[in-house]
Amino acid sequence: MTDQFSRMTREAGNRAMVKGKGKKVVAKKEKVRGGMRIVTSEVCEVCKTPCDIGMAYAARMREPGAVGKGVPCILTKPKG
Numbered sequence: 001m002t003d004q005f006s007r008m009t010r011e012a013g014n015r016a017m018v019k020g021k022g023k024k025v026v027a028k029k030e031k032v033r034g035g036m037r038i039v040t041s042e043v044c045e046v047c048k049t050p051c052d053i054g055m056a057y058a059a060r061m062r063e064p065g066a067v068g069k070g071v072p073c074i075l076t077k078p079k080g
Contacts, residue, residue, distance in 0.1 A: 036072035049075060 041061035044054035057071045 035076075035078040036074065037076040038070040039073045039076075040070045041068065043073070044071070047075075051075070 039054070041058040044050070044058040047054060051074055053071055053074065057068065060066055061068050
């Protein structure tokens with residue numbers, strides 16, 4: 001019983017020491033999009049600088065029974 005236990009703990013220790021495969025390369029377009037905030041139609045309605053994407057989304061959400069999860073706001077894009 002103890003021999004089996006020591007073998008199992010040794011195998012578990014070896015698995016814990018295995019290194020990861022490294023960082024994944026992400027396209028630049030995805031990085032910028034990931035930094036934008038997702039906003040709902042209420043935010044787009046009161047925006048001081050309305051954009052085409054936001055206004056089209058707000059118009060779609062005015063339809064009865066419309067379900068939306070928001071759109072990425074281009075005004076909250078990170079600099080750089």
